[in-house]
Amino acid sequence: MSGAPLLTWILLVPLLAAIGVVFTRNRPNVRETVTVVAGIVLFLLVATLAATISWDQPPTLVLAEPVHGLALALTPEPLGMLFALVAGFLWPVTSVYAIGYMRAHHEQNQTRFYTAFAVSICAAMGIALAGNMLTLFVFYEILSVATYPLVTHAGNEQAKRAGRLYLGLLMGTSIGFMLLAMIWTWQLTGTLDFTPGGVFGNNVSSGVLSALLVLYVFGAGKAALMPFHRWLPAAMVAPTPVSALLHAVAVVKAGVFTILKVSVYLFGIDRIAELPVSSWLAALAGLTILLASFVAMTKDNLKARLAYSTISQLGYIVLGAMLGVTAGVIGGGMHIAMHAFGKITLFFCAGAILVAAHKTKVSELDGLGRRMPLTMLAFLIGALSIVGLPPFGGTWSKWLLVQGTLDAGFWVLTGVLMLSSLLNVMYLVSIPVRGFFRAPASQGDGIREAPTASLIAIAVTTTGCVLLFFWAEPLYRLAGGIVR
Amino acid sequence: MDLLDHLPVLVVIMPLMSAPLCVLFDRARPAWLVSMSASWLSFAAAVYLLIQVSRDGTISYRLGGWAPPWGIEYRIDLLGAYVLLIVTAIAALVMVFARRSLEKEIPADRIARVYAALLLVFAGLTGITATGDAFNVFVFLEISSLASYAVISMGRDRRALSAAFQYLVMGTIGATFILIGIGLLYMMTGTLNMLDLAARLPEVADTRTVRAGFAFLTVGIGLKLALFPLHLWLPNAYAYAPSAVTAFLSATATKVAVYALLRFMFGVFGAEFSLNKMPFDLILMVLGLAGILSASLVAVFQEDVKRMLAYSSVAQIGYMVLGISLASNTGVSAAILHVFNHALMKGALFLAVGALAYRIGAVTVSSIAGLGRRMPWTVAALVVGGLSLIGVPPTAGFVSKWYLVLGTLEQDLWPVALLVLIGSLLALAYVWKLVEAAYFAEPAADAAAVREAPLSMLIPVWALVIANLYFGVNTQVSVGVARQATDLLMGGGG
Numbered sequence: 001m002s003g004a005p006l007l008t009w010i011l012l013v014p015l016l017a018a019i020g021v022v023f024t025r026n027r028p029n030v031r032e033t034v035t036v037v038a039g040i041v042l043f044l045l046v047a048t049l050a051a052t053i054s055w056d057q058p059p060t061l062v063l064a065e066p067v068h069g070l071a072l073a074l075t076p077e078p079l080g081m082l083f084a085l086v087a088g089f090l091w092p093v094t095s096v097y098a099i100g101y102m103r104a105h106h107e108q109n110q111t112r113f114y115t116a117f118a119v120s121i122c123a124a125m126g127i128a129l130a131g132n133m134l135t136l137f138v139f140y141e142i143l144s145v146a147t148y149p150l151v152t153h154a155g156n157e158q159a160k161r162a163g164r165l166y167l168g169l170l171m172g173t174s175i176g177f178m179l180l181a182m183i184w185t186w187q188l189t190g191t192l193d194f195t196p197g198g199v200f201g202n203n204v205s206s207g208v209l210s211a212l213l214v215l216y217v218f219g220a221g222k223a224a225l226m227p228f229h230r231w232l233p234a235a236m237v238a239p240t241p242v243s244a245l246l247h248a249v250a251v252v253k254a255g256v257f258t259i260l261k262v263s264v265y266l267f268g269i270d271r272i273a274e275l276p277v278s279s280w281l282a283a284l285a286g287l288t289i290l291l292a293s294f295v296a297m298t299k300d301n302l303k304a305r306l307a308y309s310t311i312s313q314l315g316y317i318v319l320g321a322m323l324g325v326t327a328g329v330i331g332g333g334m335h336i337a338m339h340a341f342g343k344i345t346l347f348f349c350a351g352a353i354l355v356a357a358h359k360t361k362v363s364e365l366d367g368l369g370r371r372m373p374l375t376m377l378a379f380l381i382g383a384l385s386i387v388g389l390p391p392f393g394g395t396w397s398k399w400l401l402v403q404g405t406l407d408a409g410f411w412v413l414t415g416v417l418m419l420s421s422l423l424n425v426m427y428l429v430s431i432p433v434r435g436f437f438r439a440p441a442s443q444g445d446g447i448r449e450a451p452t453a454s455l456i457a458i459a460v461t462t463t464g465c466v467l468l469f470f471w472a473e474p475l476y477r478l479a480g481g482i483v484r
Numbered sequence: 485m486d487l488l489d490h491l492p493v494l495v496v497i498m499p500l501m502s503a504p505l506c507v508l509f510d511r512a513r514p515a516w517l518v519s520m521s522a523s524w525l526s527f528a529a530a531v532y533l534l535i536q537v538s539r540d541g542t543i544s545y546r547l548g549g550w551a552p553p554w555g556i557e558y559r560i561d562l563l564g565a566y567v568l569l570i571v572t573a574i575a576a577l578v579m580v581f582a583r584r585s586l587e588k589e590i591p592a593d594r595i596a597r598v599y600a601a602l603l604l605v606f607a608g609l610t611g612i613t614a615t616g617d618a619f620n621v622f623v624f625l626e627i628s629s630l631a632s633y634a635v636i637s638m639g640r641d642r643r644a645l646s647a648a649f650q651y652l653v654m655g656t657i658g659a660t661f662i663l664i665g666i667g668l669l670y671m672m673t674g675t676l677n678m679l680d681l682a683a684r685l686p687e688v689a690d691t692r693t694v695r696a697g698f699a700f701l702t703v704g705i706g707l708k709l710a711l712f713p714l715h716l717w718l719p720n721a722y723a724y725a726p727s728a729v730t731a732f733l734s735a736t737a738t739k740v741a742v743y744a745l746l747r748f749m750f751g752v753f754g755a756e757f758s759l760n761k762m763p764f765d766l767i768l769m770v771l772g773l774a775g776i777l778s779a780s781l782v783a784v785f786q787e788d789v790k791r792m793l794a795y796s797s798v799a800q801i802g803y804m805v806l807g808i809s810l811a812s813n814t815g816v817s818a819a820i821l822h823v824f825n826h827a828l829m830k831g832a833l834f835l836a837v838g839a840l841a842y843r844i845g846a847v848t849v850s851s852i853a854g855l856g857r858r859m860p861w862t863v864a865a866l867v868v869g870g871l872s873l874i875g876v877p878p879t880a881g882f883v884s885k886w887y888l889v890l891g892t893l894e895q896d897l898w899p900v901a902l903l904v905l906i907g908s909l910l911a912l913a914y915v916w917k918l919v920e921a922a923y924f925a926e927p928a929a930d931a932a933a934v935r936e937a938p939l940s941m942l943i944p945v946w947a948l949v950i951a952n953l954y955f956g957v958n959t960q961v962s963v964g965v966a967r968q969a970t971d972l973l974m975g976g977g978g
Contacts, residue, residue, distance in 0.1 A: 064957035066883055068967075072957065138877040145876065155924050163924075164916070171912055175875070176905050183889045183901070 003059030006049050007074045007129060010084070013042045014091075014122035018115045025111040032099045035114050039092025042121070046088035050081050055481060060131060070192060072138060075131030077194065078481030079264070079333050083257050084128035085478075086337045087250050090344055091121050093457045097348055098241035100453030104355040107239055112149055117242075119146040124250040127257065133182050133192035133266065137174070140222070140254060144170045147251055150242045151235045162234040169231040170221045178219025178258075181212050185266065194261060198268025209267070210277035216262045217281055217318065222255025224311045225318055226288040233307040240351025243303060248310055248343035253336050256317035260332055263321040264482055273324025279410070282322035286416040289315035293423040300361045302350045305427060306343065312420060313339045313386065316401055325407040326483040331400030333479035334472070338385065338393040341464040345382030346428070348458045349375050352450030362431055367440025369432065371447040374455060376435040378462040383428035385465040387421050393468025396476070488532070492545040492558040492614050495529045495568060496624075498522045499575075500607035506600035515596035516583050519603055523579045526610065527572040534565040538965065542972075544616070552616070553677035559616030563820065563969035567613045567743045570827045574735040575606045577831065577944040582728040584938050585838050589640050589726045598638055602732065604631035609740045618666045618752070619676045621744060625662065625708065628740075629655045632733060636725040641846075647720035654717040658707030665701030668693050669752075681752050689757050698762060701748055709741035711805055712775030715798045722794035727838030730790060734797050735831035739823045742804050746816070749808070750973045759811050768809035773903055775802030780910035784917070789837055789847040792914055793830065796873060799907060800826045803888060806904070810891045817963070817970040818887035824962050825872070825880040828955060832869040832948035836862050839937035839945055849917055854927025858934040861942050863922045865949045870915030872952045875908045880955040883963065 017038030024030040053059070053076060063072040076084070098117075102110055123146055126139030144167060152163035186192055188208070189199045200209060217225065224232045235247050246252075263272050272278045289312045296308035313335070320332025352375045353359055357368060369376040385392035388399075398417065405413040449455065468475065487494075502522035506515040537543060537560055545558040560568070582602070586595050608628025612621050633655065637648035670676055672693050673684040688694055703714070710718040718738075722730045749758045759765045779798035786792035800822070807819030839862045840847045840855065856863045872879035885908060892901040936942070955962045 064878075066878065066957050066959050067886055068959075068963060072878070134877075138882075141876050142878075145871065149923070152924055160920060160924050163920070167912070167916060171874075171876075172909055175908050175912075176902070179885075180889065180898075180901055180905055183886060184893055184898075187890055187893045 004061045006045060007059060007061040007076070010042065010045050010049065010125050010129065011074070011122055013038050013045065014118045014125065018118035018122070021111060021114045021118060028110065031111065031114060032095070035095045035118065036092055036099075038118065039095050042125075043088040043092060046084045046125075049076065050085055050478075053081070063135075067134065069190070070132070070134050070186065072135045073131040074126070074129040074135065075194070076129050077265075078478045079257070079260060080128040080130070082333055082475065082478045083253060083336055084125055086253070086340045087121065087124045087128065090245055090249055090340060090461070093460050094241050094245040094344070097244070097351070097454045097457030098239075100451030100455075100457075101241055101351050101355055102239065104451045104454075105239070107153070109153065113153060113239070116146050116149045117245075120150070120246060120250060124254060127254045130194075132194060133185065133262070136258060136261065137178060137182055140174060140178075140258065141171070143251060143254055144174070147242070147246055150246065151238045153239055153242070154237060159237045162237045165234045166231045169228055173219050173221030173228055176219070177215040181215035181219055184212060184215075192266075194265035196265065198271050199266055200268075200271065206275055209271065210275050213267065213272070213275060213277055213281070216266075217259055217322075220255045220258040220262075222251050223259055223318055224252060224255065224314050225285060226291060226311075229288070229292070229311045232311055233304050236303040236307050240303070240347055240354060243306075244344045244347035244351065247307070248347050249340045252310060252314055253340060256314050256321070256332070257336060259318055260321045260329065264329055269324055269326060269329060269483065272322065273408070278322045278324055282319050282410065282413060285315045285319035285322060286413050288312065289319070289416055289420045290423075293420055293427065297423070297427045300363050302353070302360055302362050302365075302431070303347075305362060306346055306350060309386070309424070309428060310343060313343065316398075316417070319413060320401050320404055323404045323408040323410065325404050327400050327407050328404030329483055330476070330479045331397050331404050333482055334400060334475055335397035337475055338397040338468060341461055341468060342382045342385035342392070342394055345378055345458060345461040345465060346386070348454065348461060349379040349382065352454050352458065355454070356450045357447045362434070365431060365435050366438040367435065368447070369435035369437075370440065372449050375450055375458065376432045378458045379435070380429070380432035381462050381465055383424070383432065386428060387424040391469045392465045393472065394465075395469060396472045490545070491529045491533055491536075492543055492560050493547060495526050495533065495572065496607055496611045496614055498526050498529070499603045499610065503600040503603040503607065506596050506603065510596045512587065512592060512595040515599040516579070519582070519599045520579050522603060523572065523575040523606065526606075527576040530565065530568040530572040533560055534569050534965070537562050537565040538968070553675050553680035556620055557616040557677055557679070558614050559678070560614055561969070562965060562972055563743065563746065564613050566820070566965050566969055567739060567823065568610060570739060570824055571606070571609050571613065571736045574732060574827055574831050577947055578728055578732040578735075578835070581731070581835055581838065581941050581944040584940055585728045585842055586726060588842050590638055594638065598635055598726070598729075601631045601635045602729065604628070605635065605732070605737070609736055612740050612744055616678050617676050618669065618678055618681060622659065622663050622666055625744075626659055628737070629659060629708075632729075632737065635729045636721050638729070639724040639726050641724045643720070644724035647717075647724045651717040651721045654707055654714075658704045658714075661700045661704030661707070665697045665699075665704060668697030668700065672697070678747070678752050682754060685753060685757070689761065695762065698753055698758070702745070702764070705741055705745045705748065709738055709745060709805075710798055710801055712771050712778065712798060712802060715775065715779070715801070718798055719791050719794040722797065723788055723791040727834065727841045731831055731834035731838055734794070734834050735827040738797065738801055739827055742801070742808075742819065742823050746808065746820075746973060755811065755974060765809045765811050768805050769900070772802040772804075772806035772809055773900065775799060776806065776907040777903065777910070780907050780914070783914045784910060786914070787848050787850070789840075789849065789852065789918065790834070792918075793833055793837065796911065796914065797830060799911070800830070800873075803884070803904070803907070806900070807888050807891060810895060812891055812894060813967070813970050813974060814887060814894055815891035816974060817966045818884060818891050820966040820969055821887055821963055822884040824966065825884045825952075825955065828880050828948055828951050829869050829872040832865055832945060832952055833873065835941070835945045835948065836865040836869060839941045840866075842937055842941060843934050849921045850925070851928070852918065852922050853925035854922070855934060856923035858927070859936050862937050862945065865945045866922065867919055868949045868952060870918060872956070874911045874915055878953065878956040880952045880962070882956055883959050887963070
């Protein structure tokens with residue numbers, strides 16, 4: 001199987017999984033098996049696609065043509081492939097984790113949970129492989145709607161409020177800004193196809209282009225660029241597997257992915273470099289990085305701290321896209337993968353701590369490393385990867401991003417990245433240090449390691465963090481293909 | 485074939501003649517069967533007409549064999565066939581739905597008469613669409629209006645009576661205005677045939693009489709259209725009418741009024757007169773935008789779901805009017821497209837609300853609390869219809885929004901584009917109130933007994949829901965015909 005049928009199946013497998021989950025709702029074991037098997041199949045499909053694809057003639061799958069001359073079509077390109085691989089790999093891993101977590105935590109409505117999860121993955125695949133902006137937008141909106149029931153999963157007043165904020169900000173920005181920018185682009189150029197080098201001719205003034213860029217960047221509310229970041233901490237009321245896969249990987253990465261895609265394939269890197277507004281946006285991204293880090297330090301709630309850390313890390317990628325140099329774009333692309341592995345590990349650990357020790361606050365974690373050594377060790381590795389220390393994957397993407405700021409001549413932003421790494425050490429690495437070196441508040445509270453299923457998942461992603469340092473080459477080649 | 489030649493008039497005659505049959509039977513079951521067969525036959529006729537018109541071009545039918553402009557001409561062009569298709573399709577689906585719904589909401593001895601009145605409304609609406617005669621428009625308008633006052637007053641809530649009376653007063657004023665307008669035109673040209681009017685009007689266009697005629701006609705149609713600020717009758721009428729009636733009226737009546745507006749604006753007076761000599765485009769744009777924003781905002785604060793959707797209808801009419809006001813090919817085709825898509829989404833929504841009403845009685849935001857589990861299919865339909873209303877892809881509503889915004893951007897009216905999108909966000913606000921209530925609110929104590937709506941109601945609801953999704957991705961028919969119809973309308977006269 002190759003080409004278009006492969007693309008069809010990549011969309012179909014998660015959808016079939018969603019249907020399968022609904023039909024096996026009365027048998028939890030079968031239901032969860034369906035999810036995991038579908039996840040593994042999906043990853044194999046994506047991997048096959050990545051291995052067999054020829055970038056000179058990528059396969060195209062046309063789904064429909066809702067607007068005359070503008071089709072809903074999937075056409076893989078390197079950046080999207082990267083995103084699809086990451087999301088495709090982490091879905092089955094998260095599913096395994098979720099089995100342990102959801103059961104240990106006695107969550108309700110698990111069928112709805114797994115169904116919405118599968119639909120979200122389908123949408124993420126659509127975003128990753130979209131051949132034009134319209135397709136990306138369609139799946140982007142499906143992702144917003146499909147993740148809503150996951151955010152409001154708990155069903156209490158706080159979850160409902162979070163859901164309102166979530167949908168309001170994400171849909172508000174996407175309909176208010178991105179849709180407008182997209183239709184405007186279509187009206188100016190008559191195409192929304194992702195084209196290397198961009199679609200805008202020289203007749204489009206830089207004033208209009210600047211306005212469009214601002215609309216696109218803010219329109220991708222999922223990128224959580226300040227001041228449209230509030231939804232992400234609010235969404236932390238969701239069960240931890242959701243925070244882990246969607247709010248550290250699929251959803252937020254869909255946002256920054258959109259920004260990268262738009263910069264590279266609609267505007268073109270050179271055009272971005274010419275626009276004065278891109279420096280402002282890069283500066284805003286830098287500001288987001290720092291502010292979010294500062295906020296993260298003040299948060300005692302573990303998941304809230306991780307959420308702000310995510311906002312900060314997303315800023316890296318936006319920054320990379322707005323620099324207008326190849327190193328920035330490649331670094332941003334690689335950071336999608338590197339941060340995904342690091343942050344999902346951290347969330348997995350946070351969830352494990354929640355179900356095993358019933359602790360949600362950083363200040364309660366003293367001495368927990370003795371009871372849950374594996375979890376805490378994994379947390380340390382994930383945190384170090386995010387800081388960007390060798391030998392962990394995060395090193396490479398940070399390296400490239402720093403190089404990007406130097407190439408573009410933004411000394412200030414180089415400083416911001418360095419400072420941010422330091423701040424990361426303070427608010428992330430301090431957590432496992434606390435867990436290992438401080439004395440526990442109480443003795444003999446019977447806390448044991450997390451459920452086995454969850455530990456397996458944690459082990460996989462932690463290993464990923466390490467492996468990505470030593471085998472970053474394929475990722476680099478893939479990301480490098482963006483700017484070829 | 486002989487009978488097929490008479491289709492343009494049969495599509496009107498079938499429901500018109502079936503109405504007295506219903507009264508004669510005066511029993512629910514046979515009346516329903518008559519209505520079903522009349523509406524489905526009309527639907528089949530409309531499908532055939534659309535195919536015929538898009539193949540062979542405009543059909544002109546001489547009523548009684550008299551040649552126009554002396555005899556009455558029935559004239560079905562692409563736009564007419566398109567609107568006929570919408571009206572008959574909705575009628576056919578609503579009739580399937582109506583059997584159980586009316587049984588529940590109307591006393592048994594009156595059901596047959598409700599069917600009769602519904603058929604008259606239906607006949608009137610198809611008549612307005614099919615006829616090529618200005619006075620005939622008025623006649624059919626009155627037929628449909630009078631019948632609709634009657635069906636609205638049949639609602640369960642006693643306030644239905646005052647709602648119907650309010651509509652009667654305003655509707656009659658509107659109809660009178662239309663009559664005066666037509667009278668003034670007749671005075672100046674001596675003809676009532678639309679084509680003939682279009683040919684003769686330019687000579688006398690510069691007179692106060694014609695301008696007054698234009699004003700009377702457009703205000704009159706504006707009333708029927710529920711164009712802001714002439715929409716005051718609509719929320720109450722829709723809120724208190726029986727569910728099936730609301731679904732039918734919301735999906736068809738205002739659509740036909742849009743059609744009549746287009747017909748008179750572009751077909752009779754011509755774009756030159758309507759838009760250049762009269763500043764009609766500017767008026768429409770301002771009123772359209774005011775309607776979109778104010779009605780959407782009011783909808784957010786409604787507790788009664790039917791009222792909420794009724795205000796949303798006023799806003800949606802604003803979108804159509806805005807499209808027309810752009811007076812460009814893209815704008816007008818966006819308006820025509822939205823006529824089609826809005827019929828699908830509001831049809832689906834009001835039918836879903838009707839299905840809820842069948843189980844729980846009055847449908848309010850608090851009374852649907854927790855029903856997402858009890859009536860999953862109905863509530864899911866409500867969600868999809870709502871998403872279409874907001875304009876989320878891949879629903880039909882998205883395609884409408886796309887073309888409308890494209891139309892505004894073509895003329896560099898980006899503030900208008902922004903306002904349109906703000907309207908979408910307001911729609912998000914009121915639709916989400918429903919979603920939250922249905923899925924996340926604590927169910928009322930007696931909600932445990934609520935069951936899913938019967939299949940005969942779910943089928944029409946889901947037919948429309950699937951249509952919403954289908955026409956969101958495959959727009960060959962909906963957009964294709966809308967564009968061709970626009971070319972025809974803007975290109976040359978009628």
